[in-house]
Amino acid sequence: MLLKLKQDLKKSVHNAFPTARGIEMEDSAIIINPTKKEFDGDYTFVVFPLVKALRNSPQNIADAIGKEIVSFSEYVVDYNVVQGFLNLSLSSKYWQELLQEVADEQFGVKPSVGQKMMVEFSSPNTNKPLHLGHIRNILLGWSMSQIAEANGFDVIKSQIINDRGIAVCKSMMSWQMFANGATPQSENIKGDHFVGGYYVKFEQAFQEEYRAWQVGDGQAVLNEHKKENEDADAFFKRYKNTYFNEYSVIGVKTKEMLLKWEASDPEVKALWEKMNGWVYEGFEETYKALGVTFDSINYESETYLLGKETVEKGIESGIFYKKDDGSVWIDLEDAGMDHKIVLRSDGTSVYMTQDLGTAQMRYAEHGIDSMVYTVADEQDYHFKVLFEILKRLGEPYADKLFHLSYGMVDLTTGKMKSREGTVVDADDLVADVAQAAKDSSTERGGLEGMSEEEKDAIYHKIGLAALKYFIIKINPRKRMTFDPNASVDMQGTTGPYIQNAYVRIQSVLRKVKQAGFEQVPFEGQISYETLDRELLVMMASYPIVLEEALEKYDPSVVASFCYNLAKNFHRYYHDNVILDAENAVVSSYRIYLATSIAQILKKGMKLLGIEMPDYM
């Protein structure tokens, strides 16, 4: 309908100003916005861009166009001009047709664009459980994948799991030393938490060992290696890695384990597989609670070798160069970056090496056209470099890579730091929000007569809606502060507020059914009041919102849309009786309208990974 309006507008410009025929007027060049509340009208056309070409005053231009469009368009009944803004009032025919359009279940569904897009998100390490940072990542990535799908892309949701390396070996070593054969089953602990616990234990044991060394043998090293004016604390902080690699008993043992792993030592590999298996079971549970799934998983243990091959080939073709010490680099100075290492002097791979291999493996497996990496903004530079290297390697998808970069999550008490134990655990968080939802729900008593199971499912939906919306409503680029109290807030700009709009409609629809009303598409005649028109205008913008969210890689666009629609509906609901309106025609219209609103709210929220309950 918006398109038809634009066409009429274009036609009237051309009719009113024959000299303008030559002027190109793309649909996108015709700017029409919903009219601001202070003025009369539904849509506003800004004529300023035409002033120069038509060599006339804004007032005259707007007036002429207005007169013209009213004369022939069946959709425009009136107009007024305020300072070069042409405000158009639309006919009930327009609203009638628009209502049919937005009520269609297929409204907003885009045809396939025939493109495969991979969206990577979550991407955890196997040495600790998921935390709040992962949650922001997962919500963004998941939502982006849904938005791409809604825009007609064939989407592959993917994660890369960092399942190898020294950190993973630390948990393994620690388990060997301290566990006495304990398992998640025997201890009744979720697998990822179980393994994470041994990682923590390792760090504690290492710190203890390091402290003991500092007051013993370490003194000699201190005196020999410390810089002038450097105190012991500063020195030992700086020296930690060297100590780990050269002096630490458990450090050296862990490094040996890593070497054995790389040499495919059967015993080490068996332990590795067992412990990672525990972790994956734990992750699976968390993903399930969050309502996310993946189509494809890559493991770094399976891609890093391919990355090394790529580098070897790239040396031959002159993309990379080898230094005397054997390390391999790439010179990116002509692209405004610096020299970057891609292979260590001992031949082992770095982060970049693995990412090269992963990208190639993904292309080989899925033939993707484009790729979105959901990774925190601390890695902006890494991805800039990665994309440049892939371009130089001549990868066919290289100019369709996007780093969905997002700001880190802070706590009201400051940064999350694993060393200081301030990390907010994902599983705890989910449990907390469900509990908060339960508390407020119980207080309100809207779920009486339901089974405990049904109630719990609803608490979960509400709690998760609060948590997810709290995070996803914020523009990804921005660093965000996570306030646990605000995250379980259920009033105002929140997930539950939007759910409530939906639930209110469901409640009405249940009453409709009870009353024996038959729900059919509304085709009667009514007069569309201000709020009716505002709601319709808003719903009409849904497809545009989807496109915008995709273009900007920003789910928060969808989040604000849903909130605004819910907000307008709440007001509408307050001011208008749906079921017992002044007459049956108006009632059936309002039922139809409300049904459409519910439909769009549900679709929109689904893109954010938020489900709608029927009761709350």
Next chain:
RNA sequence: GGUUCCGUAGCUCAGCUGGAUAGAGCAGCUCACUUCUAAUGAGCAGGUCCCAGGUUCGAAUCCUGGCGGGAUCACCA
């Protein structure tokens, strides 16, 4: 220091490729439930859009330069 992101009400945030008098929510103060779910609605109050220039019919928005904050510039991932 180089690069980059951010800076809007007491707090948390919107503000689309420049458009009319800068908007929400929270917190504060009022008011409205025997009524389709009050997890709601209505109202009051709250602003140097970080600062200074520039571009033009018009700048929170674009450009330049500052100021403040984050990130990054590893043979870590």
